[in-house]
Amino acid sequence: MKAYTVQSAERILLVGDQSAIGAALIQRLLHLGHPRSHIQVTSTTSANWSDSEVVHALMREILPDLVYVVEASDCPFDTEASAISSTALISAAAEAGVANLMFVGTVAPLAGPITAIPGGTVFPHNCGNHAAALQLCNLLASQGMNYRSVITCEPYGPCRPPKVPTSKSHAAGLIEDLLSQFTTALVRGLHHVTIQAHPHDRLELMYLSDIAEAIVHVMDLPQATLSATTQQRSLHIDIGAEQVVWILELIKAVAAAVGFRGRFQLDPTPVARCSPRLDHHTLANLGWRPLISLETGLELSAMDFRLRHRTFQSTVCVT
The missing domain is CATH 3.40.50.720 (NAD(P)-binding Rossmann-like Domain)
Structure with missing residues (x-):
């Protein structure tokens, strides 16, 4: 450095x-x-x-x-x-x-x-x-x-410092909503979650x-x-990311990061939202590749979410 x-x-x-x-x-x-x-x-x-x-x-x-x-x-x-x-x-x-x-x-x-x-x-x-x-x-x-x-x-992913008002991307808002839904279900002992998303939504x-x-x-x-x-x-x-993520893959990955083992169903939105594909080969040829995998990133995001919502953390510890 x-x-x-x-x-x-x-x-x-x-x-x-x-x-x-x-x-x-x-x-x-x-x-x-x-x-x-x-x-x-x-x-x-x-x-x-x-x-x-x-x-x-x-x-x-x-x-x-x-x-x-x-x-x-x-x-x-x-x-x-x-x-x-x-x-x-x-x-x-x-x-x-x-x-x-x-x-x-x-x-x-x-x-x-x-x-x-x-x-x-x-x-x-x-x-x-x-x-x-x-x-x-x-x-x-x-x-x-x-x-x-x-x-x-x-x-x-988490933004530091967390209290700074920031504009969120569509993906960040979506992941935050999923973390909230699965966390709430886990705390309340629910085994079924309904998520608004189109089955063909695709994110990068x-x-x-x-x-x-x-x-x-x-x-x-x-x-x-x-x-x-x-x-x-x-x-x-x-x-660009090396792989795109379909909405069902993302939902399953967020549920796993939170520890939710119940079921979910989609309440389909009228139109699918797809992230444009960006080139990732040029940056790789310039000697850089991303360090954080999707699974690790979502685990870090879930951890940050729990820290920002202490009530959930205390409830989990008690149970």
Whole structure:
């Protein structure tokens, strides 16, 4: 692990601390030894990011060496307003002499047909995140900035610190609901649970700390290594899971993590929700693979849930 001193540490600006990934990224940077005093954080809603004067003033005040822009999973960055904000942020970063900038987006499961796009990544036809990321890559690379772009699959797992308000991904909310339902059934001695979900729901998941680690890994890679691996000037990387998880598999895994041994049935929703498939091969070729398996991640999530709900923990101990 590289050691950082206050004198030598990079000044880091993180835009998007209210997202789960943003909070996890802060913890990852602190774990790597970055001084907390050198990490400035701001939420995507704390300022008018489409106002170029506001953004420029912030950049001139902080003078960051590295900027992470983390979009919340419920605020995709392919909207017109977000595109304006991104343009202002890019312009301000370039004017302030920011050497390194990373844009982090998260896909969300969508209803409807999916189609393949060039490069082998499969996306719903109405999802513009991938195209927007590539456009940003080209723009910043043309300005000589060390720019990286990643799009992550859906994060899940405990967020630290737990009291920070964060926007949850669809998967994180779903897993939280399943933990609550199975925990309640276990406490009340119920042997049957009804779950609202479509039998064809499909998710692409990754544990939150793994995503944060992957983001830093991509940012720290030499540009020559990235260019050689991606074989393109646009340094965009997908952070995809190696396997997708069908809803029935997920429900069974959450029940096992909680210790629920009863039965469950689905109350089908009208439309299936499917996570877009992201590429995981490129990141593997760059020397990174996720550490936390789904089973381990759900066990850690169940443990965190019990710690946050002490009544359940006391009841289990008594019984």
